[in-house]
Amino acid sequence: MNAKELGNIIKERRKHLGVNQQTLADLAGVGLNTLVAIERGEGNPQLSTLLTILDTLGLQMDICLKTLDYETV
Amino acid sequence: MNAKELGNIIKERRKHLGVNQQTLADLAGVGLNTLVAIERGEGNPQLSTLLTILDTLGLQMDICLKTLDYETV
DNA sequence: TGCGAAATCACAATATATTGTGAGTTATGA
DNA sequence: TCATAACTCACAATATATTGTGATTTCGCA
Numbered sequence: 001m002n003a004k005e006l007g008n009i010i011k012e013r014r015k016h017l018g019v020n021q022q023t024l025a026d027l028a029g030v031g032l033n034t035l036v037a038i039e040r041g042e043g044n045p046q047l048s049t050l051l052t053i054l055d056t057l058g059l060q061m062d063i064c065l066k067t068l069d070y071e072t073v
Numbered sequence: 074m075n076a077k078e079l080g081n082i083i084k085e086r087r088k089h090l091g092v093n094q095q096t097l098a099d100l101a102g103v104g105l106n107t108l109v110a111i112e113r114g115e116g117n118p119q120l121s122t123l124l125t126i127l128d129t130l131g132l133q134m135d136i137c138l139k140t141l142d143y144e145t146v
Numbered sequence: 147t148g149c150g151a152a153a154t155c156a157c158a159a160t161a162t163a164t165t166g167t168g169a170g171t172t173a174t175g176a
Numbered sequence: 177t178c179a180t181a182a183c184t185c186a187c188a189a190t191a192t193a194t195t196g197t198g199a200t201t202t203c204g205c206a
Binding site for chain 1: 152154162163
């Protein structure tokens with residue numbers, strides 16, 4: 001998981017729910033610029049910002065042991 | 074997942090690996106104070122900070138749909 | 147092609163994370 | 177109990193995220 005992947009997940013989920021950036025930003029209580037940066041993978045959001053956006057989208061963060069990445073073997 | 078849970082996961086994983094805070098901070102390339110705050114759940118780390126610490130500990134972040142929390146039903 | 151919504155960008159102001167230093171506290175083992 | 181390591185805290189300096197505003201570009205559709 002990196003910033004770009006995360007941004008794509010958030011953008012895809014938002015589109016799946018049929019809301020635009022401004023609406024999601026309002027619902028999550030974050031600035032539009034912040035959401036834009038995160039979706040583009042150019043952001044380095046704070047944990048609280050990320051968690052509120054994920055929660056608003058019905059997503060959650062999990063932590064687990066690193067999986068083997070056969071792409072890199 | 075919230076800041077406190079995350080801090081506990083990181084602290085437990087670090088202890089499981091048998092390293093102290095200073096060593097983990099050095100390995101992850103973050104300041105000791107930053108790691109301390111995160112482990113205590115008092116931090117609001119930036120995504121990059123969190124990802125480097127998790128990676129150093131052999132952990133990774135996943136995003137998934139919110140699970141039903143029967144505790145709150 | 148043309149229109150309207152959506153998305154992106156640039157800027158300055160503000161808030162907050164991060165850092166190192168140094169001191170203090172707590173835990174652990176001899 | 178004592179010594180040492182591990183952990184926590186306070187502070188100031190720096191770096192960076194966040195915000196709103198307004199302009200611009202891109203997208204989706206008729």
